[in-house]
Amino acid sequence: MKKLDRLFENSARSLAKRTSRRSLLASLGQLLTGAALMPLLPIDRTARAQEPARPSPDEQQCEYWKYCAIDGFLCACCGGTSTSCPPGTQSSPITWIGTCHNPADGRDYIVSYNDCCGKVSCGDCFCDRNEGEKPMYRLSRNNDVNWCMANSESNYHCSVSVILGVAEK
């Protein structure tokens, strides 16, 4: 039994020599930072729009810079805008993303393409652009799948393009 006590005492002392309270804090800090950097889980962060949609003419054009990797019907032609789903639809909480260049300010932006779900295809303003788009085995960059797949109403209606932030070079 004494041998066992000594073994644990030696092990504890050895650990104390090798580490400090600060290192414990540092490790905890790394862990917390790591957790913050982990990809966000797919939850619905949709805000409820306060006003009817009034899309700009640009938002109804496939050539609009934010649509550089969109594949589907533009919601801006279907009762929504480039950032709002049409009335009565649901937004998809899971998405694919693209990196699009805004010629107006010269910056590259990370863009989230959400599908709007729960009604049959809008059928207007079909737009298929594929800058940086990848096949289905890199799902987060793929615009061929129905991103309404996980919604309670998984029918596809149209697609939006929402700026997430400036792309780091």
Place this chain on the structure above:
Amino acid sequence: MLQILAAGIASSWAAAPTPPLPAEHLTIATVGPKSPHWIYVVDYAYNNEIDSRVWLFDGDSHRRIGQIDTGFIPGINLSPDGKTTAVATTYFARGGHGTRTDVVEFNDNNTLSKTGEIVIPPKHAHTLATLFTIGYSSDQKFVYVPYLTPAASFGVLDPARKKVLSEIDTAGCTLVYPWGPNHVSSICESGRLLTVSLDAQGKESGRTSSEPFFDVDKDPVFAQAVPLKDGYAFLSFLGEVHEIDFTQPKLAMRTPWSLVSAAEKGTWRPGGVQIGAVHRSLDRLFVPMHKGGEGSHKAGGTEIWVFDLKSHQRIARWPLDTHATGPAVAVQVSQDATPLLFLATEKSHLLILDAQTGKLKHDEPSLGQTPQLLLNP
């Protein structure tokens, strides 16, 4: 006098009432004897996706033989014996909305009638048309259906007993590339193929992972592989051809070769949806090619390039009249000795060419809304 007489006879004939048309009998047309020149044209009907369908079209008489209904964003394939069209699809209880039911439906290609179904978990992969969104084992004992939630897996079904046998997690790898009676591969972001082996009950008995054969960041391959005699060819966005021999216990990667010369690389590219077809006994590969840059991988072909699979030499370039028909987004070839090349175009034409000369034999306009996949036995 004679003239007056003749005029009188003519006028009495004209006045005589013509006999009435006989009564008609309503019938239902039959499919008729099969032909190697039949083609199954999958119309995804983007403008009303809950209503996709397959047209069976005769490449010789240039007529529609009939239609199979295929629901919402389906996976569609023919059985190896050509007798059945299997459809993995989704229906909503109230048309465009309501409870989602996923099902695999079996259609008899002799009658174009539905003969049975298997209800599957409501997660069959809703994605672009490929040959790998449903598939059969070579002995037809199993049917494989990729699932996406977005977690990736696939279901193993028993088409004879109409049962779901198992679901197999593919660790992020996706689609089903069947080989032999009990092997299924899926393609992975790491550039590898994951191959799962099945036991007689359709349960996993083992899995292996290939060496990586492409780099998704530098030059991704199309997930739409081209069936070969002994495996599949994966074409890359820049035109590299990765032929993989599936007959070996361990997948054997052949030395890649290129569709394009050094001068053409990055300028001429394969593109579209169904980006290649092989005539297996002639060893000919047909690829829709276009001029374009990064991001143009879904642009259809303005020309069809023909390659000899043995020498890897390009043996023909066939320009298309894209102004009239739009570029070709899907290609298929019949496997007989006088083969036809079928092309579905962006403007929904079905073009039929002599597959040995490139001569246009028929242009069928308006074959559906968005035909993007062409199937034949």
